[in-house]
Amino acid sequence: MDLRPTPDQDALRAECRAWLRANLPWEYGKGLPPHFDDLADEVAFLRGWQASLAAGGWVGVTWPPAYGGRGAGALSHYIVQEELARARAPELVGRIGINLVGPTLLAHGTPDQQARWLPQILSAEALWCQLFSEPGAGSDLAALSTRAVRDDAGGWRLSGQKVWTSYAQFADWGLVLARTNPDAPKNKGITAFAIDMHQPGVDVRPLRQITDEFDFNEVFFDDAVVPDDQRIGAVDDGWRVSSSTLTHERGTNPRQLVIHAQLLEELLRLAIDQGRYDDERTQQRLAEAYVEVRLFQLHNWRSLSKIEAGKPLGPEGSALKLYWSEMSKRLHDTAMAVLGDASPLWWHAEGNPGDGRWQRSWLYYHAASVFAGTNEIQRNIIGERVLGLPREPRPA
Numbered sequence: 001m002d003l004r005p006t007p008d009q010d011a012l013r014a015e016c017r018a019w020l021r022a023n024l025p026w027e028y029g030k031g032l033p034p035h036f037d038d039l040a041d042e043v044a045f046l047r048g049w050q051a052s053l054a055a056g057g058w059v060g061v062t063w064p065p066a067y068g069g070r071g072a073g074a075l076s077h078y079i080v081q082e083e084l085a086r087a088r089a090p091e092l093v094g095r096i097g098i099n100l101v102g103p104t105l106l107a108h109g110t111p112d113q114q115a116r117w118l119p120q121i122l123s124a125e126a127l128w129c130q131l132f133s134e135p136g137a138g139s140d141l142a143a144l145s146t147r148a149v150r151d152d153a154g155g156w157r158l159s160g161q162k163v164w165t166s167y168a169q170f171a172d173w174g175l176v177l178a179r180t181n182p183d184a185p186k187n188k189g190i191t192a193f194a195i196d197m198h199q200p201g202v203d204v205r206p207l208r209q210i211t212d213e214f215d216f217n218e219v220f221f222d223d224a225v226v227p228d229d230q231r232i233g234a235v236d237d238g239w240r241v242s243s244s245t246l247t248h249e250r251g252t253n254p255r256q257l258v259i260h261a262q263l264l265e266e267l268l269r270l271a272i273d274q275g276r277y278d279d280e281r282t283q284q285r286l287a288e289a290y291v292e293v294r295l296f297q298l299h300n301w302r303s304l305s306k307i308e309a310g311k312p313l314g315p316e317g318s319a320l321k322l323y324w325s326e327m328s329k330r331l332h333d334t335a336m337a338v339l340g341d342a343s344p345l346w347w348h349a350e351g352n353p354g355d356g357r358w359q360r361s362w363l364y365y366h367a368a369s370v371f372a373g374t375n376e377i378q379r380n381i382i383g384e385r386v387l388g389l390p391r392e393p394r395p396a
């Protein structure tokens, strides 16, 4: 593992930082993105921000230049993500399109589909959502029951229900998995489609979360029409298509690394402000948080070296996801302990140190052990594929 940046990598970092200093809509290194009470206002602001970032060439840097990318490698992507997080740039509103749908279309889409959808993803002109999970199919995704049936015009009719669909209420398009052959074994009769989220037969109902926000939705399909030219990959081959999407959900995580490095800094400041820095037990927990964030950095670097050397990441992606999500919970628990009596206060409460940002963050990061594959599932993968333990008993 060679950790020294090349001159090209140094130049890319400097160029990205200079661009951010000149174009960030808040003060670089000091300010924070504006806070919106209404999620729709936030999404509108973030679409504008992503369009500006894409015009500067800082979105989808690993994508082919023909679709707005730089054709760069994983390390360049890592550097750009680090710089964005360092500038306190919020997560990209089109991240599902950029991180999941785009790579899936690049791997399985036809040239016409790539030309039709890819350019709009980077600029946030079109937002996408991921319509995989269902009430009866989460970890066991192959159990999904949304159906797609051929219609007389050679297209498809879609019926069923999805759930936990992030940002579906703002999405223009969705990548949906549906069962096309109920007689085939579970994971053999599934097909992937792109669906227009604004068409009749698609009903999106937001769900309120513990943070009092509405990122999630239920999505109902009632005989929704999907033309055959919106099928991604071959009929009944959707499982392979979905594997491409899901491998992009894990892997290295530069953004979470920098976010947690920043949280750590804020945590140390909070401990000082709260007069808890000299408390012996708090000191031990702060030290633990410090060591863990550093270990997360080293895990990331090791995975990145492997990717740059052209080696597949394999089950290491599971170890990284498991590690950072558990680390995050411990770090947030320490913040709550430092806040002491103020920890149950919500953000607008008077006398609340930090305006309740820690409380919101503590609640939010509980989701990290569920999304991108639950931590129990990651443990199964590590147990079976890394440690060689006996396979989990599966139904015949």
Ligand SMILES: Cc1cc2nc3c(=O)[nH]c(=O)nc-3n(C[C@H](O)[C@H](O)[C@H](O)COP(=O)(O)OP(=O)(O)OC[C@H]3O[C@@H](n4cnc5c(N)ncnc54)[C@H](O)[C@@H]3O)c2cc1C
Pocket (backbone or CB within 6 Å): 129, 130, 131, 132, 133, 134, 135, 137, 138, 139, 140, 163, 164, 165, 166, 167, 367, 368, 370, 371, 372, 373, 374, 375, 376, 377, 380, 392
């Ligand atoms: C913040 C967030 C955003 C999300 N966004 C999207 C999205 O945009 N699109 C989308 O399609 N989905 C999305 N999801 C859904 C997510 O993929 C699922 O929640 C996840 O796959 C788990 O499925 P489930 O919730 O149905 O839980 P289940 O699979 O029902 O699991 C319930 C519990 O049982 C455990 N369990 C299940 N199977 C096993 C096993 N074999 N061994 C041991 N333990 C097991 C699980 O770990 C879990 O603790 C999102 C989830 C979150 C939290």
